[in-house]
Amino acid sequence: xxxPVLSVRDLKVEFPTRRGTLTAVxxxxxxxxxxxxxxxxxxxxxxxxxxxxxxxxxIEPPGRIAGGELRLAGAxxxxxxxxxxxxxxxxxxxxxxxxxxxxxxxxYRIGDQLIETIxxxxxxxxxxxxxxxxxxxxxVGIPAPETRIHNYPYQFSGGMRQRVVLALALAAxxxxxxxxxxTTALDVSVQAQIIALLRKLCRQxxxxxxxxxxxxxxxxxxxxxVAVMYAGRIVEIGPLHDVIKSPLHPYxxxxxxxIPTLDFDNDRLVQIPGAMPRLTxxxxxxxxxxxxxxxxxxxxxxxxxxKPEGRSRVxxxxxxxxxxxxxx
Amino acid sequence: xxxxxxxxxxxxxVVMLAVALIAFAMFRFVGDPIATMVGQEASVAERxxxxxxxxLNDPVVVQFGRFxxxxxxxxxxxxxxxxxxxxxxxxxxxxxxxxxAVLSSAMALALGVALGIYAAINRRGILANAAMALSLIGxxxxxxxxxxxxIYLFAVELRWLPSFGRxxxxxxxxxxxxxxxxxxxxxxxxxxxxLGFYQLTLIMRLVRAEMLEALRSDYxxxxxxxxxxxxxxxxxxxxxxxxxxxxxxxxxQLGSVVAxxxxxxxxxxxxxxxxxxxxxxxxxxxxxxxAYLMFVALVFVTVNLAVDLLYFVLDPRLRGNGPAxxx
Amino acid sequence: MHEPLASAxxxxxxxxxxxxxxxxxxxxHSPVAIAASAVALILVLAAVFAPWVAPHNPFDASTLxxxxxxSPPGEPSPVTGRVFLFGTDNQGRDVASAILYGSRxxxxxxxxxxxxxxxxxxxxxxxxxxxxxxxxGLIMRIADIQLSFPAxxxxxxxxxxxxxxxxxxxxxxxxxxxxxxxxxxxxxAQYARTVRGSTLVERNKDYVLAAxxxxxxxxxxxxxxxxxxxxxxxxxxxxxxxxxxIIEEATLSFLGVGVPPTQPSLGTLIRVGQQFLFSGxxxxxxxxxxALILLALSINLIGDWLRDALNPKLR
Numbered sequence: 006x007x008x009p010v011l012s013v014r015d016l017k018v019e020f021p022t023r024r025g026t027l028t029a030v031x032x033x034x035x036x037x038x039x040x041x042x043x044x045x046x047x048x049x050x051x052x053x054x055x056x057x058x059x060x061x062x063x064i065e066p067p068g069r070i071a072g073g074e075l076r077l078a079g080a081x082x083x084x085x086x087x088x089x090x091x092x093x094x095x096x097x098x099x100x101x102x103x104x105x106x107x108x109x110x111x112x113y114r115i116g117d118q119l120i121e122t123i124x125x126x127x128x129x130x131x132x133x134x135x136x137x138x139x140x141x142x143x144x145v146g147i148p149a150p151e152t153r154i155h156n157y158p159y160q161f162s163g164g165m166r167q168r169v170v171l172a173l174a175l176a177a178x179x180x181x182x183x184x185x186x187x188t189t190a191l192d193v194s195v196q197a198q199i200i201a202l203l204r205k206l207c208r209q210x211x212x213x214x215x216x217x218x219x220x221x222x223x224x225x226x227x228x229x230x231v232a233v234m235y236a237g238r239i240v241e242i243g244p245l246h247d248v249i250k251s252p253l254h255p256y257x258x259x260x261x262x263x264i265p266t267l268d269f270d271n272d273r274l275v276q277i278p279g280a281m282p283r284l285t286x287x288x289x290x291x292x293x294x295x296x297x298x299x300x301x302x303x304x305x306x307x308x309x310x311x312k313p314e315g316r317s318r319v320x321x322x323x324x325x326x327x328x329x330x331x332x333x
Numbered sequence: 334x335x336x337x338x339x340x341x342x343x344x345x346x347v348v349m350l351a352v353a354l355i356a357f358a359m360f361r362f363v364g365d366p367i368a369t370m371v372g373q374e375a376s377v378a379e380r381x382x383x384x385x386x387x388x389l390n391d392p393v394v395v396q397f398g399r400f401x402x403x404x405x406x407x408x409x410x411x412x413x414x415x416x417x418x419x420x421x422x423x424x425x426x427x428x429x430x431x432x433x434a435v436l437s438s439a440m441a442l443a444l445g446v447a448l449g450i451y452a453a454i455n456r457r458g459i460l461a462n463a464a465m466a467l468s469l470i471g472x473x474x475x476x477x478x479x480x481x482x483x484i485y486l487f488a489v490e491l492r493w494l495p496s497f498g499r500x501x502x503x504x505x506x507x508x509x510x511x512x513x514x515x516x517x518x519x520x521x522x523x524x525x526x527x528l529g530f531y532q533l534t535l536i537m538r539l540v541r542a543e544m545l546e547a548l549r550s551d552y553x554x555x556x557x558x559x560x561x562x563x564x565x566x567x568x569x570x571x572x573x574x575x576x577x578x579x580x581x582x583x584x585x586q587l588g589s590v591v592a593x594x595x596x597x598x599x600x601x602x603x604x605x606x607x608x609x610x611x612x613x614x615x616x617x618x619x620x621x622x623x624a625y626l627m628f629v630a631l632v633f634v635t636v637n638l639a640v641d642l643l644y645f646v647l648d649p650r651l652r653g654n655g656p657a658x659x660x
Numbered sequence: 661m662h663e664p665l666a667s668a669x670x671x672x673x674x675x676x677x678x679x680x681x682x683x684x685x686x687x688x689h690s691p692v693a694i695a696a697s698a699v700a701l702i703l704v705l706a707a708v709f710a711p712w713v714a715p716h717n718p719f720d721a722s723t724l725x726x727x728x729x730x731s732p733p734g735e736p737s738p739v740t741g742r743v744f745l746f747g748t749d750n751q752g753r754d755v756a757s758a759i760l761y762g763s764r765x766x767x768x769x770x771x772x773x774x775x776x777x778x779x780x781x782x783x784x785x786x787x788x789x790x791x792x793x794x795x796x797g798l799i800m801r802i803a804d805i806q807l808s809f810p811a812x813x814x815x816x817x818x819x820x821x822x823x824x825x826x827x828x829x830x831x832x833x834x835x836x837x838x839x840x841x842x843x844x845x846x847x848x849a850q851y852a853r854t855v856r857g858s859t860l861v862e863r864n865k866d867y868v869l870a871a872x873x874x875x876x877x878x879x880x881x882x883x884x885x886x887x888x889x890x891x892x893x894x895x896x897x898x899x900x901x902x903x904x905x906i907i908e909e910a911t912l913s914f915l916g917v918g919v920p921p922t923q924p925s926l927g928t929l930i931r932v933g934q935q936f937l938f939s940g941x942x943x944x945x946x947x948x949x950x951a952l953i954l955l956a957l958s959i960n961l962i963g964d965w966l967r968d969a970l971n972p973k974l975r
Contacts, residue, residue: 023685061558065549087563095560102558107551111650112573121569122559157649173559348805363824469964473956475907477914478949481934489938496938585808592813599915614820614917622820633808 008079009036010180010213011060016073018055018064018237020284027284029055031237032073034311037181042204042214044228044245046221046260050281052237053217057183060215061100062090078180096126099174099212101203103186105166109158115169116154119176126177141172145202164195168202175206182207183215188223200227221260225249233257236282236292243317253319255297291322299323337651341641345634350401352630356623357400360410361393363619409624414616419624422609428509429499430594430605436521437529438587445533446579449540453548454567464537471534476593480527480600487523495520497602528597532590536583543578547571577647584640588633686969693969696961703955707763714760715745718753719922725752730936733943747943750936755943758929759951765925766952769839770906774898776844777905781851782894786882788852789859800856803849811846811908818842819917832920839918843905850897858890892970899963903956910952926952 018030030052037043045053059070062082075083077097082090094100102108110118119138123129129137135154142150145168158166167187174182184203188196204227207214216228224231225245232242233256241254252258259277279296282288288295294304301322309320403409409419452461488496500516502509511517547553548571556566595607602608606625613621645651687693706713725740733747733755746755788799806814822838823831862868862885871881912918913927921928926948933945 023689063554063557091557091560091562093560094558100555100558102551102555104551108555110552110556110570110574112648113569121561121565125559125561125565159650170555173555177560351805359821359824363821469960470957473903473907473960474953475911475914475956477911478930478953481930481937481945481949485937589808589810589813592810595810595812595816596911596915610816611915611917614816614823617820617824619824622817626817629809629813637808 007038009076010039010078011037011215012074012076012079013056013060014074014076016056016059016075017071018052018059018068019071020068022067024285028071028287029068029237029284030059033234033237033239034073035232035239035242037213037215039180039213040208040211041229042207042216042227044224044231045215045217045234046219046224046231047234048219048281050236050283051234053219053234054185056234057100057185057215057217061094061098061183063094063100092126095122095174095179096177097179098181098183099177099179100183101167101170101174101185101187104190105163105170106158106190108170109166111158114155114157115161119154119169119173122173122176137176138172141176142169144206145169145172147172163191164198167191167195167199171199171203171206175210175212178210179212181213181215183217185217186219187216189218189220196223197226203227221263233260236287237284238292238320239311240293240321241317241319242311243315243319247315247317253314253317253324254293254321255299255323256293291320337645338642341638345638348634349627349630352626353401353404354397356404356626357397359619359623359626360400361396363617404627409627410620412613412618412621414613414618414621419620422621423606423624423628424507426604426606426609428502429511429603430591430598430607432511432521433524433528433597433603433605434590434594437525437527438532438590440525441529441532441536442583442587445536445583446540448533449537450544450567450572452537452541453544456545465541468534468537471530476527476531476596477600479530480523480597483523483527484601493519494523499604524597524601524603527600528590528594531593532586535586536579539582540575540579543575544571547574550574577644580640580643580647584636584643588636588640589629591632592629683969686965690965690969692961693965696958696965699954700958700962703763703951703958704767706760707767710757710760710764714754714757716754716757718758718761719924730941732941733947746947747941749932749944750941755929755947758924759926759948762924762926762929762948763951763955765836765919765923766906766909766927766955769836769843769909769919769925770902772840773843773847773905773909774902776840777847777901778851778894778898780844781848782855782890784848785852785855785890786859786886789856790863790882790886796856799852803852806846807849807853811843811904812911814846815839815842815908815912816917818845819912832922835918835920836923839909839912843908843912846908847901847905850901851894854893854897855886855890858893859886862886862889896963896967896970899959899966903959903963906952906959907956926955 013036014034016030016033017028020027020029033052033056035043045056047053055064055068058064060075062085064070070083073083074081077093082093085093109115116135116138119141120131120134123134123137127134139150139154142154147153147165147168153161158169161169182203187203188199191199200223203214203216206212216224218224228245230243231245231248232239233248233254234240235256241248241252241257243253248257249261252261256277263277277296282292282295288305289308290306291297291304291309294300297304303322307322309322311318311320312324314324407420409423411417412419412422415422448464452464455461484496487494495516498520499511500518500520501514502511502517503513511521548567550571552574553566553570556570557563561570591606594603594605595610597603598605598607599611606628609621610625612618613625711717729748729750729752731738731742731744731748731752733745734743736743744754744756746759748754749758784799784803788796819838819842822834822842826834826838859882868881868885871885909918909925910927910930913925914931916931918927919925924932929948930945930952933948936942937945
């Protein structure tokens with residue numbers, strides 16, 4: 006049995022505000038195995054991005070990691086010094102963000118930005134670093150890299166830019182890539198290319214991927230396992246096939262039902278009524294209960310924990326409803 | 334690139350013409366050029382004669398044209414009050430203002446940028462907060478009070494520096510400089526500090542704000558995610574991006590420092606253009622007022638043009654040939 | 661008869677809602693804002709009620725006694741034995757009273773010129789943003805050019821031109837009015853720019869288009885829909901500009917081209933005081949200068965706090 010490359014236990018991320026402390030990520034636990042793609046899916050505001058940001062240690066004050074453990078290949082990384090964390094970033098954990106235009110510094114050539122990243126982690130001569138940069142550029146599919154390496158970001162189209170971003174994220178050969186909505190800002194026609202590229206590159210390097218997105222369709226094409234998040238918690242996690250074909254949690258059912266398919270003759274896509282609760286107003290008990298079609302008494306008062314069900318784990322009283330206690 | 338330069342030049346010319354229009358309007362409709370030549374007692378016939386001679390009966394557009402040509406040749410007319418050609422007065426007073434303006438701007442820029450960067454990086458440091466508090470007070474403190482305060486401290490109490498004037502100057506042709514004499518240099522210190530103080534606070538707050546903004550941007554976040562050392566992030570990434578808006582705004586500021594000098598020159602009795610302007614306002618000496626206005630506008634558009642060119646060097650996007658659409 | 665009770669309840673409910681609002685919360689938790697507004701309020705009230713609060717009227721010649729001139733602050737005058745809190749000037753005028761009366765002039769000019777700038781700037785901004793086209797281009801060009809020149813230059817220019825246009829006999833009477841217009845004209849551009857920006861944003865929104873379709877007049881639309889959105893930023897700019905206007909007036913008066921000598925403002929007092937600074941009677945300059953600084957500083961602090969409180973990004 007391989008050891009997981011990333012192990013998250015009971016992660017809590019909090020934001021102290023004027024009106025009290027808001028808990029944006031509330032006890033999230035999961036593992037990622039080397040080389041696997043874990044899709045993390047949910048609506049905006051579920052806490053997916055924050056989880057990713059917390060893992061790479063870039064939560065901005067006043068937000069902070071308020072509890073839990075993060076382990077990278079067995080070693081704890083949640084309480085490291087700035088210096089130590091900086092060495093991990095890029096070299097062992099890479100992160101890709103949503104908007105390739107704003108992710109790149111507009112004033113520097115992409116060659117310079119690549120070489121800068123490479124030399125920050127590996128001591129190479131200028132020429133060797135440049136060769137590495139060129140190799141990376143052709144790996145991500147940039148044509149004529151020798152010319153393009155001198156270009157500025159504005160001289161690339163959106164899809165090309167995201168390829169450059171991937172090259173930058175992979176430049177120091179990290180073991181884990183966190184991709185936070187990597188295709189949301191791109192044209193639909195380019196999205197598939199980028200996702201395929203990401204998968205191929207990580208496969209080749211044996212790097213694991215934490216793919217964060219609200220787009221169930223992207224997950225369906227790429228992930229090995231899926232974690233569904235709602236209001237800062239994981240409500241279901243399991244192999245892709247199981248979660249998509251036989252979703253357990255009512256929320257997951259709704260998400261899966263909202264993927265347009267060519268198979269069925271749907272007149273209308275399934276919509277989940279209501280909206281994700283705001284951090285200031287998270288319902289008690291199971292946070293999904295106000296929107297749930299299958300809600301019953303226990304859901305309103307007690308919060309369900311993630312428990313195994315088949316090859317997945319799910320946090321829902323429908324599956325773990327032990328006989329009610331004598332005194333309610 | 335040529336298009337960019339031509340456009341900037343065209344804008345500069347438009348501004349100058351607009352200001353010239355105002356100056357001309359002042360000349361023609363506020364002042365009384367005839368009265369200055371023949372006094373209040375002239376007869377109607379005499380006035381008519383002079384009006385004809387001065388071309389005051391020609392269409393306004395023609396007069397404006399003549400006015401602009403005259404300005405271009407350096408003819409600003411005669412000062413109502415002093416009876417001397419305005420151009421002469423300007424030349425006499427120009428060096429004093431220029432030296433003061435350049436020195437105070439250089440100081441304000443250097444210190445302002447340095448302090449601004451420092452305050453952005455050490456957000457919660459004591460020195461940073463002190464600098465910010467000082468800058469807030471600086472905005473609330475009128476320039477003339479700063480000048481008076483400095484005079485009191487250094488000239489009256491400590492007796493280190495002279496309390497007014499320019500000290501001894503060395504002349505080169507029509508230019509005079511105070512930098513070559515001891516008394517000249519000493520006289521420059523307080524006025525330069527006073528004039529530069531306001532600029533300093535503005536630049537410092539600007540640099541700090543822009544730098545903080547840059548440090549919060551997405552490319553900095555991505556750079557951090559790649560493990561780029563913090564030092565590189567601050568000085569290679571954030572600073573470089575900060576300098577673009579700072580250049581524009583600081584440039585605009587410095588372009589009008591000549592006009593800001595009005596108050597400082599008055600407080601220190603500095604024989605420059607600003608003091609000249611105040612006198613002109615007091616005595617409604619229209620030619621001098623108009624000429625000063627044109628001069629300030631000229632300095633402003635020149636600095637603006639220089640900033641536009643600098644912008645071009647700093648921001649590669651302006652040199653652009655756009656994205657090459659290869660997928 | 662439930663009406664009076666109902667409206668009283670509604671009022672208290674509204675007050676309570678306001679008290680709970682973001683702005684009020686921010687105010688209550690900002691010691692700087694509270695302190696600054698307290699200081700400003702004291703100064704303003706003292707100035708407004710000067711005739712009743714001031715120990716003497718420094719501009720009524722009959723109450724002056726030359727022998728009391730140059731009295732140091734807090735010490736009894738050698739001749740008459742009266743004690744003046746901040747001392748007296750060369751003519752025996754009580755500096756404290758002079759400050760109170762002088763503040764009146766400074767504040768009057770300050771508030772009036774800001775009102776002028778706001779009215780002019782907001783109006784031009786609305787017109788420019790809503791009507792667009794060449795008029796918009798023209799107004800904005802003028803605003804841009806004006807924003808690059810220091811306000812003091814523009815104020816001086818306007819003042820000088822006005823002086824040339826108005827006959828000398830009326831100079832003194834018109835001085836305050838001209839001053840207000842001069843300072844007002846030097847500050848309108850910022851309001852125009854901001855309001856124009858907001859107008860452009862609102863103008864294309866659906867509810868405005870709907871109103872236009874229904875035939876409402878442009879003026880009514882702008883007043884009802886655009887104005888409320890614009891009040892916040894305008895208020896911030898106005899507050900900071902108030903401090904600037906007061907300083908500008910002081911500067912102009914200090915230079916001798918501001919208020920006439922018969923209605924001295926704080927700037928005039930400083931100008932007078934400067935003569936005696938170097939001969940040892942420091943208080944004639946010091947206290948008016950202090951009053952000016954406190955006034956400008958407190959207003960600036962309030963403006964700063966207001967800007968942060970109204971900034972949606974910082975909430």
